[in-house]
Amino acid sequence: MCRARALLLWKAWIKVGRLVMKFGGTSVADVERIRNVARHVAREVDAGHQVAVVVSAMSGTTDRLVGWVNEAAATGGSNLAKLDWREYDSVVASGEQITSGLLAIVLQAMGYKARSWAGWQVPMKTSDAHGSARILEVECDQMIANFEQGEVAVMAGFQGISEDSRITTLGRGGSDTSAVALAAALDARCDIYTDVDGVYTTDPRIEPKARKASRISYEEMLELASLGAKVLQTRSVELAMVYKVPLQVRSSFESPDSPNQNGEDGSGPGTLVCDEENIVEQQVVSGIAYSRDEAKISVRRVKDKPGVSAAIFGPLAAANVSVDMIVQNVSADGETANITFTVANKDIDRAIAVLEDAKKDIGFAEIEASPGVAKISVIGIGMRSHAGVASRMFKTLADKSINIQAITTSEIKISVLIDEAYTELAVRALHSAYGLDKA
Amino acid sequence: MCRARALLLWKAWIKVGRLVMKFGGTSVADVERIRNVARHVAREVDAGHQVAVVVSAMSGTTDRLVGWVNEAAATGGSNLAKLDWREYDSVVASGEQITSGLLAIVLQAMGYKARSWAGWQVPMKTSDAHGSARILEVECDQMIANFEQGEVAVMAGFQGISEDSRITTLGRGGSDTSAVALAAALDARCDIYTDVDGVYTTDPRIEPKARKASRISYEEMLELASLGAKVLQTRSVELAMVYKVPLQVRSSFESPDSPNQNGEDGSGPGTLVCDEENIVEQQVVSGIAYSRDEAKISVRRVKDKPGVSAAIFGPLAAANVSVDMIVQNVSADGETANITFTVANKDIDRAIAVLEDAKKDIGFAEIEASPGVAKISVIGIGMRSHAGVASRMFKTLADKSINIQAITTSEIKISVLIDEAYTELAVRALHSAYGLDKA
Numbered sequence: 001m002c003r004a005r006a007l008l009l010w011k012a013w014i015k016v017g018r019l020v021m022k023f024g025g026t027s028v029a030d031v032e033r034i035r036n037v038a039r040h041v042a043r044e045v046d047a048g049h050q051v052a053v054v055v056s057a058m059s060g061t062t063d064r065l066v067g068w069v070n071e072a073a074a075t076g077g078s079n080l081a082k083l084d085w086r087e088y089d090s091v092v093a094s095g096e097q098i099t100s101g102l103l104a105i106v107l108q109a110m111g112y113k114a115r116s117w118a119g120w121q122v123p124m125k126t127s128d129a130h131g132s133a134r135i136l137e138v139e140c141d142q143m144i145a146n147f148e149q150g151e152v153a154v155m156a157g158f159q160g161i162s163e164d165s166r167i168t169t170l171g172r173g174g175s176d177t178s179a180v181a182l183a184a185a186l187d188a189r190c191d192i193y194t195d196v197d198g199v200y201t202t203d204p205r206i207e208p209k210a211r212k213a214s215r216i217s218y219e220e221m222l223e224l225a226s227l228g229a230k231v232l233q234t235r236s237v238e239l240a241m242v243y244k245v246p247l248q249v250r251s252s253f254e255s256p257d258s259p260n261q262n263g264e265d266g267s268g269p270g271t272l273v274c275d276e277e278n279i280v281e282q283q284v285v286s287g288i289a290y291s292r293d294e295a296k297i298s299v300r301r302v303k304d305k306p307g308v309s310a311a312i313f314g315p316l317a318a319a320n321v322s323v324d325m326i327v328q329n330v331s332a333d334g335e336t337a338n339i340t341f342t343v344a345n346k347d348i349d350r351a352i353a354v355l356e357d358a359k360k361d362i363g364f365a366e367i368e369a370s371p372g373v374a375k376i377s378v379i380g381i382g383m384r385s386h387a388g389v390a391s392r393m394f395k396t397l398a399d400k401s402i403n404i405q406a407i408t409t410s411e412i413k414i415s416v417l418i419d420e421a422y423t424e425l426a427v428r429a430l431h432s433a434y435g436l437d438k439a
Numbered sequence: 440m441c442r443a444r445a446l447l448l449w450k451a452w453i454k455v456g457r458l459v460m461k462f463g464g465t466s467v468a469d470v471e472r473i474r475n476v477a478r479h480v481a482r483e484v485d486a487g488h489q490v491a492v493v494v495s496a497m498s499g500t501t502d503r504l505v506g507w508v509n510e511a512a513a514t515g516g517s518n519l520a521k522l523d524w525r526e527y528d529s530v531v532a533s534g535e536q537i538t539s540g541l542l543a544i545v546l547q548a549m550g551y552k553a554r555s556w557a558g559w560q561v562p563m564k565t566s567d568a569h570g571s572a573r574i575l576e577v578e579c580d581q582m583i584a585n586f587e588q589g590e591v592a593v594m595a596g597f598q599g600i601s602e603d604s605r606i607t608t609l610g611r612g613g614s615d616t617s618a619v620a621l622a623a624a625l626d627a628r629c630d631i632y633t634d635v636d637g638v639y640t641t642d643p644r645i646e647p648k649a650r651k652a653s654r655i656s657y658e659e660m661l662e663l664a665s666l667g668a669k670v671l672q673t674r675s676v677e678l679a680m681v682y683k684v685p686l687q688v689r690s691s692f693e694s695p696d697s698p699n700q701n702g703e704d705g706s707g708p709g710t711l712v713c714d715e716e717n718i719v720e721q722q723v724v725s726g727i728a729y730s731r732d733e734a735k736i737s738v739r740r741v742k743d744k745p746g747v748s749a750a751i752f753g754p755l756a757a758a759n760v761s762v763d764m765i766v767q768n769v770s771a772d773g774e775t776a777n778i779t780f781t782v783a784n785k786d787i788d789r790a791i792a793v794l795e796d797a798k799k800d801i802g803f804a805e806i807e808a809s810p811g812v813a814k815i816s817v818i819g820i821g822m823r824s825h826a827g828v829a830s831r832m833f834k835t836l837a838d839k840s841i842n843i844q845a846i847t848t849s850e851i852k853i854s855v856l857i858d859e860a861y862t863e864l865a866v867r868a869l870h871s872a873y874g875l876d877k878a
Contacts, residue, residue, distance in 0.1 A: 008533035031510040038514070065537065071470040072541045075477070078548035090555050096531035098504065101530035102511045108526070109517035116529050120559070121604060165560060273488070 018147070018188035019049040020405050022157065022179035025059035026195055027252040028099050038106045039256035040053045040193065041152060045112060050147040052186060054157040054179040055103055057095025065092045085130035089159070089169045093119065095157035096175070104154045106306070114152040119142065119159035119167065124178065126160035126168045133160055133168035135177065137237075138185035155182060176236035184243035191270075192232060193252035198271035199224065199231055201436040202288040206427050209437040213286060217276040220286050221247075223379045223413045232273075240273065247273040276381050284382035284389060285434040288427050292420055294324065295348040296405060299355065301336040301365035308362060312339060315358045321347045323376060324417060327406045336365070340406050342417065345371050373405060374423040377415040378430060396433040402426055455588070457627035458488040461596065461618035464498035465634055466691035467538050470545070477545045478695035479632065480591060484551060484598040489586040491625060493596040494542055496534025504531045524569035528598070528608045532558065532732050533613070535595035543593045553591040555705045556582065558606065559599035562619065565599035565607045567647040572599055572607035574616065574678075577624035594621060615675035623682035630709070631671060632691035637710035638663065638670060640875040641727040645866050652725060657716040660686075661677065662818045662852045671712075680710065686712040715820050723821035723828060723872040727866050730814045731859055734787040735844060738794065740775040740804035747801060751778060754797045764814060764854060766845045775804070779845050781856065784810050812844060813862040816854040817869060829853050835872040841865055 021044065023037050037053070044051050057065075069091050073083045100116035107114035119126075122140060126133035143153045157175025160168045170177050176192060185189035198212040199221065216224075218241035225234040231249055240247045250270025276282065302308050309328070316323055326341040343351050348371055355367055383389040393414055397404060401423065405417040418426055431437060460483065462476050476492070483490050508530050512522045539555035545799075546553035558565075561579060565572035582592045596614025599607045609616050613633060622629035637651040638660065655663075656682035664673040670688055679686045689709025715721065741747050748767070755762055765780040782790050787810055794806055822828040832853055836843060841864065844856040857865055870876060 031514075034511065035514055046633040066543055068470055068537070069544060073548055075470075075474055075545045075548035084544060084546065084547050084554075087540040087543045087555055089538050090557065091544075094536045097533045097536075098507070098530050102507055104526045105508060105511040105523060105530075106514045108523050109512055109514035109521065115523075116526055118529065118606075121765055158644040167557075222627065 004408070015048065018052070018183075018186045019044055020052045020054060020179050020183040020186065020188045020190045021193060021208065022054040022175060022190065023193045024175065024195075024250055025056040025062070027193055028055055028057075028239065029059045029097055031102065034099070034103050034106050036256065037103060037193075037252065038110055038112075039106060040252065041103075042110060042112060043256050045152060050188075052143065052153040052155060052182055052188070053103060054155050054175055054182060055096060055099040056157050056175040058099055059099070061095040062092060064296060065095055086166050089130045089133075090167045093159040093167045093169055096158050100154045100156040104152075107152055107154070112152055112229065113150050114154055115146065116129050119156055119178075120161035120165070122136070122155060122182075124155075124160035124181070126162060126170070128162040128164070128166070130162075130168055132171035133162065135170070135181045138181050140182065140185050144186065149337070151405070153297045161341040172236075173233035174235075177239060180236045180239045180243070180245050180247065183245045183247075184239065189246045189248065189252055190240065191248045192236075193250055194231060195253060196231060196249070197251035197254060197269070198249050199273070199287070201286065202427055202431050203290070206290075206424050207288075207431045209431065211436065213271050215274060215279045216286055217279060217381045218273060219245075219276065219412055220379050220381055221273045223377070223410070224287060224289055237273065244275060249273065273374045279381075282382050283380055283434075283436075284386045285378055285380035285436065286382075287379050288430045288434075288436070289377045289379060290423055291377075292423055292425055293325075293345045294342045294368060294373050294375055294417070294420075295343050295345045295351075295371040296340060296373045296417055297348070297351055297355075298338055298340040298368040299362065299364045300338050300368060301331050301333070302339055303363045304330070304335065304337045308337070309339070311358060311362045312355070315340075315354050315361075316343075316351060319350060319354045321351045321354065325406065325408050327408060342373065342375065370405075372420040373417045374420040374426075375415050375417055376423070376426045376430065377413055378434065379413045380434075381412050383414075384411055393430060394435055396429050397426060400425055444529060456488065456489070457622075457625045458483055459491045459493060459622040459625065459627045459629040460632060461493040461629065462632045462691055463614065463634075464494065464495040464501070466632055467496075467542070468493055468498045470541065473538070473542050473545050473730060475695065476542060476632075476691065477549055477802060479540075479550075479691065480546060480816070481549060481551060482695050484591060489627075491582065491594060491621055491627070492542060492615055493621060494535060494538040495596050496616040497538055500534040500537070501531060504534055525605050526571045528572075529606045529801070532595070532598040532606045532608055533767070535597050539593045539595040542790050543591075546593070548754055551591055552589050553593055554585065556592055556594040558595055558617075559600035559604070561594060561621075563594075563599035563620070565601060565609070567601040567603070567605070567607065568600075569605070569607055569612035572601065574599060574609070574620045577620050579624050583625065597675050610676075612672035613674075615672040616678060619675045619678045619684050619686065622684045622686075623678065627684045628687065629679065630687045630689055631675075632689055634668060634690070634692060636690035636693060636708070640725065640727070641704065641866055641870050645729075645863050646727075646870045648870065650875065652710050654711045654713060654718045655725055656718060656820045657686075657712060657797055658715065658851055659818050659820055660712045662816070662849070663726060663728055676712065680714075683714055685717075688712065697746070701769060719818075721821045722819055722873075722875075723825045724817050724819035724875065725821075726818050727861055727869045727873075727875070728816045728818060729848050729866055730763075730816075731862055732784045733781045733812050733814055733856070733859075734784045734790075734810040735779060735781050735808075735812045735856055736787070736790055736794075737777055737779040737807040738801065738803045739777050739807060740770050740772070741778055742802045743769070743774065743776045747776070748778070750797060750801045751794065752780075754793045754800075755782075758789060758793045760790045760793065764845065764847050764856065766847055781812065781814065788796040809844075811859040812856045813859040813863070813865075814854050814856055815865045815869065817873065818852045819873075820851050822853075823850055831872055832869060835868050836865060839864055839868050 157178040596617040
């Protein structure tokens with residue numbers, strides 16, 4: 001795509017139009033912070049946008065509500081497994097209802113027209129999978145009609161309504177998903193305000209030379225999100241990708257009145273997550289991610305027969321052990337296989353117990369478990385068309401004498417397991433090797 | 440009415456049927472207390488009743504929510520008068536939503552079928568007078584269908600939904616009214632669980648010989664409620680009277696398993712508020728009420744012309760000064776009138792300032808204000824048909840040398856103003872004079 005067209009698209013994006021602004025729990029932790037949010041909203045309204053704001057519960061609120069639910073569910077030694085998630089949803093969704101009303105009141109006090117929308121009022125129609133419902137349809141005709149009257153919509157995030165008129169919630173972090181779904185329905189851009197000012201090439205706490213990306217593709221953001229960069233909920237990125245919602249990650253703690261808030265210089269105040277064709281100068285590698293506190297478990301000399309993976313991972317799933325990276329290869333004898341996977345360090349004992357219990361079904365020779373490994377990932381949409389990305393990774397780590405314990409790849413990502421002690425060294429070396437230090 | 444028929448009615452009342460149980464904020468203050476509530480509910484379900492529970496917000500919750508609303512509304516020095524009560528209602532109603540979900544969860548953990556109902560889910564249809572909405576219609580077909588499946592309904596009190604699908608609230612104490620309205624719609628009896636175990640002949644803190652009334656008429660309860668006996672909200676009693684809902688006031692802190700909880704001995708565990716024809720042995724006087732911290736204001740030598748009352752009480756209402764007892768009589772000169780009324784002690788300076796401001800419109804000679812008066816009231820439905828009730832009151836007070844400063848009467852009530860210092864003496868003397876000490 002030529003640069004001229006990209007600039008044209010960018011200009012279309014920053015033009016006045018509909019805008020969804022999403023603020024998380026720490027951004028609305030008390031009334032003073034809600035006022036700060038309102039100033040961000042006022043800036044966009046003053047710039048001529050039709051604005052819908054999506055808010056989370058005030059930080060701490062959801063935890064308190066969940067605590068009460070758990071206490072209630074434990075009555076008479078009752079099992080939490082019997083919890084009615086419809087009731088959980090009704091209790092927990094009240095948190096976002098409170099914030100949306102308070103923000104509407106603050107906006108009104110500042111002289112703006114505003115009203116709150118509970119999920120059931122929009123309505124944000126979802127499946128009946130309470131506690132982790134999926135959004136089916138967002139009917140926002142009334143909200144759009146109210147935009148025409150100059151009204152700001154303040155929607156309670158994280159919640160919806162099922163077909164039988166019960167309150168549903170979308171699961172933790174679901175407000176990101178609410179915001180993207182609403183933006184898709186409104187044909188709006190979606191700004192996610194968070195406690196960081198964008199997506200970085202790596203964690204700045206490890207590599208001070210990390211740079212904020214001005215743009216990143218949906219695919220890259222998906223990999224980053226699922227690799228543990230806690231900037232956006234994975235589902236919200238998937239949804240944005242499907243509906244091509246331009247998504248911007250930006251800081252809610254920057255002054256609402258600081259220059260460059262409207263991004264007129266073309267770079268924007270945060271990181272724009274968008275279709276790759278809107279990224280003019282694609283990097284081969286756009287970021288280095290890491291995830292610590294993992295443990296590696298190898299199941300050795302498993303009979304190489306159909307169903308053996310199910311025999312291993314079925315019982316682990318049943319025991320609620322979350323498995324991340326899985327590698328299988330042929331063992332030295334050529335007849336059996338070794339299966340290696342990672343779990344969270346805290347789950348290592350439980351995982352081993354589950355496997356020992358299932359030994360007869362699986363039929364393995366031995367289990368080897370090593371806590372304290374880290375997963376280092378190199379992500380970049382450009383690696384689809386560039387050779388040598390993987391070999392550069394391996395060479396860089398080898399130059400630092402870092403041993404690679406396992407490798408997995410996707411189309412736009414290479415992940416390796418290494419000794420946790422080398423995490424920072426590996427991240428910095430890779431960040432430099434792919435030229436991410438340079439502007 | 441003959442005693443036999445009354446007993447028959449009573450038996451009909453205690454027979455198995457539909458039952459609304461209402462619990463206030465202190466009864467559901469934490470999960471442990473919600474469990475206690477659930478045990479009361481379980482007892483009634485086990486007895487074969489179809490039960491709907493109406494709950495308030497956990498005590499402290501409403502105050503916290505209202506505090507946030509006020510803080511939000513004060514943004515930028517904005518005037519609270521501009522507060523959008525639709526948003527107030529949406530924020531504040533979340534408190535009852537939380538409690539209803541938690542109680543449903545506890546009941547389920549105890550093995551009972553239960554579900555929560557937010558006001559908008561029932562729906563409890565109300566006017567759009569946000570903050571103090573009036574109930575228009577309760578549609579409870581689905582709730583009744585669920586009763587048939589053995590399900591307990593747990594309804595969030597205090598709230599409803601307006602015609603344009605906004606959340607409304609009924610005003611402070613509105614959960615009593617929710618409960619009575621639901622009971623009327625369900626054709627159910629209504630038990631109001633509170634921190635006292637019934638309605639007493641007077642305040643037991645003043646007169647230890649005070650006895651719990653087993654029955655009291657709606658009319659008497661209305662007078663008691665409006666005289667400051669904070670057992671029931673006035674509107675709930677009005678509603679119960681109109682729809683002839685049998686209302687029982689009983690204690691939520693008594694053990695759910697103590698004997699006599701089902702009232703099979705015919706007296707019931709609390710006080711039944713009912714139609715007077717269901718009260719077998721009517722007392723002439725059923726109770727002595729008092730209200731302290733009042734101030735008496737006399738406006739002297741007001742021109743006795745049409746509109747003068749409006750000229751006095753209009754400005755006071757506009758200044759939000761609540762006026763209670765009003766007495767008007769001709770002054771000594773025979774041409775002008777003296778108007779005496781009471782306000783709360785705390786409002787006395789404001790009331791005088793308002794009257795001085797309006798002096799030209801009213802045209803009075805002087806204002807006399809005395810703080811520190813008490814209102815003592817004798818209430819009894821029997822006084823409609825018995826002479827001498829008032830004269831006994833006056834004589835009893837005279838015998839104790841208590842001066843009466845003003846008198847008002849209704850069909851079933853006589854109220855007098857006296858010096859606050861004599862409150863206890865007056866209450867005890869009257870309690871004894873009307874024979875209320877004796878069982």
